[in-house]
Each structure stands twice: as structure tokens, then as C-alpha cells.
Amino acid sequence: MxxxxxxxxxxxxxxxxxxxxxxxxxxxxxxxxxxxxxxxxxxxxxxxxxxxxxxxxxxxxxxxxxxxxxxxxxxxxxxxxxxxxxxxxxxxxxxxxxxxxxxxxxxxxxxxxxxxxxxxxxxxxxxxxxxxxxxxxxxxxxxxxxxxxxxxxxxxxxxxxxxxxxxxxxxxxxxxxxxxxxxxxxxxxxxxxxxxxxxxxxxxxxxxxxxxxxAAEVKALASGRTVRATLPGAGEQEAVLRAMAGVDSVEVRGDSVLVHASDTDEVARYLLTRTAARDLEIVARNLEQAFIALTSDEVAA
Amino acid sequence: MTAVVERSLPRFGGFSLGMIGLELRRMVRNRRTVVFTVVMPPVFYLLFGSSASYRSERLDGGGNVAGYVLVSMAVYGAMLATTSGGAMVSVERAAGWSRQLRLTPLLPGAYIAVKLVLAMIIGAVSVVVALVVGAFTGAELPAAAWVECGLLAWVCALVFAAFGLFMGYLLPSENVLQILGPVLAVLSFAGGLFVPVDQLGSTFARIAAFTPVYGVGQIARYPLTHEGNLWLAALSVVVWTAVFSVGAMWRFRRDTARV
The missing domain is CATH 3.40.50.300 (P-loop containing nucleotide triphosphate hydrolases)
Structure with a gap:
């Protein structure tokens, strides 16, 4: 060094x-x-x-x-x-x-x-x-x-x-x-x-x-939005979602999937037209939420 | 990058005259300390020791009873002064200052040394003020005894510098002197500074001889009275100094480990 x-x-x-x-x-x-x-x-x-x-x-x-x-x-x-x-x-x-x-x-x-x-x-x-x-x-x-x-x-x-x-x-x-x-x-x-x-x-x-x-990476963490959907067997889609352009992270929790991406419209279109996803919602994530998500004790590790 | 700075450790672990000077200035700013250590002892002497009968009553070894009381009050003052000097650490710990000092090169040992020097400086001031006030208000001592009694009262007060440090580390209080004031008064009684202990009954006198102030009083008055067992008194001072120093070291170690 x-x-x-x-x-x-x-x-x-x-x-x-x-x-x-x-x-x-x-x-x-x-x-x-x-x-x-x-x-x-x-x-x-x-x-x-x-x-x-x-x-x-x-x-x-x-x-x-x-x-x-x-x-x-x-x-x-x-x-x-x-x-x-x-x-x-x-x-x-x-x-x-x-x-x-x-x-x-x-x-x-x-x-x-x-x-x-x-x-x-x-x-x-x-x-x-x-x-x-x-x-x-x-x-x-x-x-x-x-x-x-x-x-x-x-x-x-x-x-x-x-x-x-x-x-x-x-x-x-x-x-x-x-x-x-x-x-x-x-x-x-x-x-x-x-x-x-x-x-x-x-x-x-x-x-x-x-x-x-x-600081830029932190800002990136705070930019973009999150798509949440109920998708039975979400695990099978994980690799595909991860490979999509603009996707930062994919999280599967049982039958739910959370996709954090800069282009959430594309993710939503894919989920609704090509998979059995339902109850889809798109939420903006600001720094405050990124902070809470990363630091709060409620989040499952 | 910032300009290159020569980085070296201070000499003597940070013990310096500059620090002592600033600390003295702060101590003098504290009116309670000044009243406690410099004003009270001579006032006590004037109230209780300078009456006409005390001034006219002579002692065998020279000097008058007023002089005898004055030496006791000088011991009392030195004791208050050195105790409060040592006990300063309590306030400093409460304020988080000790912690702040640990962000400097000052070594804990040097800090203790500064506190001891400060305690002994105000102890000296207290003794000198008491003796000067006494000298102008009728106290009489043989010429050499003025110096000898003063010096002995001062040197022996080191016991109470150690006592103050011990209490300063033991009591987590901002007002440690309010606790120590009454304690010192009781110890002074037991040590025969206010009333000769044999006037308080033989049982009391026997117990009193084992308390920390007793030996100091005996030694300080020795040049005047030439009575009592000097060796036993010296032993008392040494033992109590050791006890308080060990206590202070014990608390100090815990304190340094914790902060």
C-alpha cells in the first residue's frame, strides 16, 4: 500500500x-x-x-x-x-x-x-x-x-x-x-x-x-423509485428483473417483490404484461426514506 | 495540504508553569474558594483567638495563647486550601473537562502533579495570610517559630491535598466542597485545632489521636509547645498521606479506564 x-x-x-x-x-x-x-x-x-x-x-x-x-x-x-x-x-x-x-x-x-x-x-x-x-x-x-x-x-x-x-x-x-x-x-x-x-x-x-x-452514490440511492408488487413465485423473476436496464436492486420477500430502479415504468410494464404480478404500486424514494430503510430497526435484515 | 507542522510531545507530560498560571487565575476567580481558604481562617482566629485574655496569657516556650490559636488556624486554612485544591478534579470531571484534557498530550500523572502544586500554592497563601493577620493583631510567637510553624503547617497539609484528590475522584459532585466543609470541621475538632482534645474527655482524646488532623496539628505547633510525641505525630501524617494517596490512585485508575 x-x-x-x-x-x-x-x-x-x-x-x-x-x-x-x-x-x-x-x-x-x-x-x-x-x-x-x-x-x-x-x-x-x-x-x-x-x-x-x-x-x-x-x-x-x-x-x-x-x-x-x-x-x-x-x-x-x-x-x-x-x-x-x-x-x-x-x-x-x-x-x-x-x-x-x-x-x-x-x-x-x-x-x-x-x-x-x-x-x-x-x-x-x-x-x-x-x-x-x-x-x-x-x-x-x-x-x-x-x-x-x-x-x-x-x-x-x-x-x-x-x-x-x-x-x-x-x-x-x-x-x-x-x-x-x-x-x-x-x-x-x-x-x-x-x-x-x-x-x-x-x-x-x-x-x-x-x-x-x-455523496453521489448516496444521492443515487435516494433517486429513482420503487416498484412493489405481489407476485407468486417472485424468486423465479429475480434474475430477469435484475438484468433490466436501470434496475438498482431487487428484493424478494415471500410473494412480494420490490424493485428499485431509475426507470420504474419499464419495470411496471414488464411485470404487468409478462408476469402474474398484481397490486402493483410505484413509490418515490427520497433520502429520508433511504436513510430510514438503511438504518431503522424494523427492516428485516 | 496544511503547512507541515513539527509534531512532538511536550516535555514533562504537559506539566508546565503556563498551565499552573492559568489554573491559579481560574481558582482566584472562584470567590467561594478564596473565602473558604484565605478569608475564613484569619476571621476564625480574630473571633476566637485574639481576645485580650488570650493575648496576655503567656506560653512556657514563649509567645502567647493567641499565637497558639493562630498556628491552629493556619493549619486549618492550609488544610481547607489543599483539600479544595485537590477536590477541583471533581468539578472538572462533572463538567467533562477531564475528558477534554484526554484529547491533549497532557498525561494523567502530569495533571495530578499540576493539581498538587496548585493545592500547595493556595495552601501557602492561606498560611501566610493567616500568620500576617495574626502578627498584626496581637499573636506572639518566638521569632523562629513564625517560620517553623508556618512551614510545618504547610508541608503537612500535603495530606489534605491527597485527601482532596481522593474525594474529588470519589464524589461525582459539582459541590464537593459543600460536603467536605463539614467533614473538615469535624476532623479539625478531632484534631484539636479548635479546642485542645484533652478538654473533650480522655476517651475522645484517645480516639482523636488516630484521626488525620491530629498529627498535623501536633507537628505544626511543636516549635511553639515542644510537647507531644513528634515521632507518633509524624507517623500519623505519613500513614494518612499513604491512605489518601492509595485511595486517590485507586479511584483515579478507575476513572481513567472508564472515560
Whole structure:
């Protein structure tokens, strides 16, 4: 392998007592990628992020960050993170909090000014953290994360609790920053965020990766429509349907068949004229539904 | 790609004067800590130890009773200060700050060292303030005893820095000092800081000798009184320091494993 991966998870399992939060995740993320880790609450996103940051150890499997153990990568400032909540002291000012971070990483004073500017909080540097709004606190966490100039920035549900404009400002700052070529991984359960800001989307459900693709592939997943029909002996038609132009996937459930395709009219015509299909319906599938289909627990595996 | 950054680990696991400076500034900002550790002990001395009779009553080894009370109050202050210094970890854990620090090169051992240094710094401030207030309000001690008692009160307060750390890791509370305040008051009584223990009955006195403050008080007052068994007092301080340190390490290990 010529290229060193930013993050490599290999068969990672994380158990908390009887609960398996992460259930065999293997994932390689290249330097420079902006990756969304998308999934509902409890899907194992935060547990995965914690292992990449060395905050917890996998029960099984290995995690490497730029070829190093996560703790080491963190200590060197190769990777940093904006966590969901907490992690700030109310009786420090904004400026002091960032200065302390600089002291810990052994970075010069100028770096403090630079990240305060970059995060858009230079004007509130003397404000006590306890007097800052949620959005300001989140930008402070962002400034702290930028301080060591990490190769990889991890954002765990970074806009939870922010209003629309706060969310927009925050993502503008992240987007601006990602232009410099930083690798970014963000965990989110907001589809719009994953769609708008990620090059690659990794769907996670019940501790497993259920889909992994470029943003374009995710969009393709969301485009097209689904034909559903009752068709006794549907299994016999599966191969034919799969071979039709524009068909993405065919799913047979007993006497039902579901065909996801870009040209559903052609599929419908075939089913109604050449087979015994009945009760046919065609439904549009949007990203929301794709997301629900891929991540909800109701779907039969 | 971003500009190439020289990446190296900080010296001493992240233990630095810069961090101590910022932490001190934050501590001073907390009015409760300041009142608790710097204002209360001299006020107690002024209320209970500086009466005219205490000032006129002389001690055998030189100095007056007011001076004796003052040394006890200095010990009390050092104890409050170092305990609250150590107990800061409780608030920081509750706020998720400990977790945030784990995203930096700061090693857990260096963090503990910073907390101990901070505890000892405010302990020193507390002792000095108490002694200065006492010196200007009628407390008298032999010249050398001013320095010796002060130093001993301060050094022995390391026990309570360890105690504070232990409690800070044990109690998952934002208001750990509200719990520890009364505990320290009881320990101070048992340790003879407010009233000499033999005035509280012989049974009480015998039990009191095994409590953690007793030895510290004995040692700190020794340059003044030259009474009591110094070796037993020293043993008491060493044993209690060991007990609290082991407790703190035990909780600390669990904490680091969990976060």
C-alpha cells in the first residue's frame, strides 16, 4: 500500500457489558476525505469516534490513526475533535481556554490568535465560558480542536442544540477549513448535513456499516423509485428483473417483490404484461426514506 | 495540504508553569474558594483567638495563647486550601473537562502533579495570610517559630491535598466542597485545632489521636509547645498521606479506564 490511511478500523467490536455498541466495523479513510458517519441515535457513532480518539479501547479489532495508536496520534495533535457537549469549564474565559490548549500542545501564542479568528470568536475572548451561548461554546470547542493544526478533525454531532443560523455559521467555518485539505469525519443524524458537507457517507446501524459510498452514490440511492408488487413465485423473476436496464436492486420477500430502479415504468410494464404480478404500486424514494430503510430497526435484515 | 507542522510531545507530560498560571487565575476567580481558604481562617482566629485574655496569657516556650490559636488556624486554612485544591478534579470531571484534557498530550500523572502544586500554592497563601493577620493583631510567637510553624503547617497539609484528590475522584459532585466543609470541621475538632482534645474527655482524646488532623496539628505547633510525641505525630501524617494517596490512585485508575 503506497498511501497511508488517515483512519483504519479493522474488525472493530466494542462491547459494554452485554450491549454491543459497535459490531464488527472495518473502515479505511483516506487523507483529505470529508466523511459523514450517519445513523440514528444509539447506532454506535459516538462509540466509534471514542475509539478513534483513544478515549476507549476496542473490545476486539484494531484502530490506527495515521498509522499510529490513537492515544499517540492525539498527543501529537494529528487528530483532534469537537465533542457533542461538555468539556468546557465555566470559569475560564474563551481566550484562557484556548491558551491553555496551546500551552498543553506546546504551541506559540500566535496560534491562539489564529484559531480564535478562524473560529470567529476573537471578539468574545474575554467572555467567561459560562456566559457564552451554545453556539459560541461550540465554536470555542472548534477553536480548541484547530489549535494543534490536526491532519484529522472529528466532529461528534457538532450542531446538536444549535439554531438554524448557528448551524449555518458553524458549517461555513468547517467548510472553509476543510479547503486546506484537512481530513474531516463528522457523526450526525441530520441527513441534510451529511448530504451537504460530506464527500463520502457511511451509514451506521446497530453497530454495523450498512452502506458506504460517495455523496453521489448516496444521492443515487435516494433517486429513482420503487416498484412493489405481489407476485407468486417472485424468486423465479429475480434474475430477469435484475438484468433490466436501470434496475438498482431487487428484493424478494415471500410473494412480494420490490424493485428499485431509475426507470420504474419499464419495470411496471414488464411485470404487468409478462408476469402474474398484481397490486402493483410505484413509490418515490427520497433520502429520508433511504436513510430510514438503511438504518431503522424494523427492516428485516 | 496544511503547512507541515513539527509534531512532538511536550516535555514533562504537559506539566508546565503556563498551565499552573492559568489554573491559579481560574481558582482566584472562584470567590467561594478564596473565602473558604484565605478569608475564613484569619476571621476564625480574630473571633476566637485574639481576645485580650488570650493575648496576655503567656506560653512556657514563649509567645502567647493567641499565637497558639493562630498556628491552629493556619493549619486549618492550609488544610481547607489543599483539600479544595485537590477536590477541583471533581468539578472538572462533572463538567467533562477531564475528558477534554484526554484529547491533549497532557498525561494523567502530569495533571495530578499540576493539581498538587496548585493545592500547595493556595495552601501557602492561606498560611501566610493567616500568620500576617495574626502578627498584626496581637499573636506572639518566638521569632523562629513564625517560620517553623508556618512551614510545618504547610508541608503537612500535603495530606489534605491527597485527601482532596481522593474525594474529588470519589464524589461525582459539582459541590464537593459543600460536603467536605463539614467533614473538615469535624476532623479539625478531632484534631484539636479548635479546642485542645484533652478538654473533650480522655476517651475522645484517645480516639482523636488516630484521626488525620491530629498529627498535623501536633507537628505544626511543636516549635511553639515542644510537647507531644513528634515521632507518633509524624507517623500519623505519613500513614494518612499513604491512605489518601492509595485511595486517590485507586479511584483515579478507575476513572481513567472508564472515560
Amino acid at each position: 503506497t498511501e497511508r490511511m488517515a483512519v483504519e478500523l479493522d474488525g472493530v467490536v466494542k462491547r459494554f457489558g452485554a450491549v454491543t455498541a459497535v459490531d464488527g466495523v472495518s473502515l479505511a479513510i483516506r487523507p483529505g476525505e470529508v466523511v459523514a458517519l450517519l445513523g440514528p441515535n444509539g447506532a454506535g457513532k459516538t462509540s466509534t469516534v471514542d475509539m478513534v480518539l483513544g478515549l476507549s479501547e476496542p473490545s476486539v479489532g484494531s484502530v490506527r490513526v495515521y498509522g499510529r495508536a490513537p492515544r499517540e496520534a492525539v498527543a501529537l495533535g494529528l487528530v483532534s475533535a469537537v465533542m457533542q457537549s461538555g468539556g468546557l469549564l465555566k470559569d475560564y474565559t474563551v481566550g484562557e481556554t484556548v491558551r491553555l490548549t496551546a500551552v498543553l500542545f506546546g504551541r506559540p501564542r500566535e496560534r491562539v490568535e489564529a484559531v480564535l479568528e478562524r473560529a470567529g470568536i476573537a471578539d468574545i475572548r474575554d467572555r467567561l465560558v459560562g456566559k457564552c451561548s451554545g453556539g459560541q461554546q461550540q465554536r470555542l470547542r472548534f477553536a480548541m480542536a484547530l489549535l494543534p493544526d490536526p491532519e484529522l478533525l472529528i466532529l461528534d454531532e457538532p450542531t446538536t442544540g444549535m439554531d438554524v443560523s448557528g448551524r449555518h455559521d458553524f458549517w461555513s467555518a468547517i467548510r472553509e477549513d476543510a479547503r486546506s485539505g484537512r481530513t474531516v469525519i463528522f457523526a450526525t443524524h441530520y441527513l441534510e448535513e451529511a448530504d451537504a458537507y460530506a464527500d463520502r457517507v457511511v451509514f451506521v446501524r446497530r453497530g454495523r456499516v450498512v452502506a458506504d459510498g460517495t
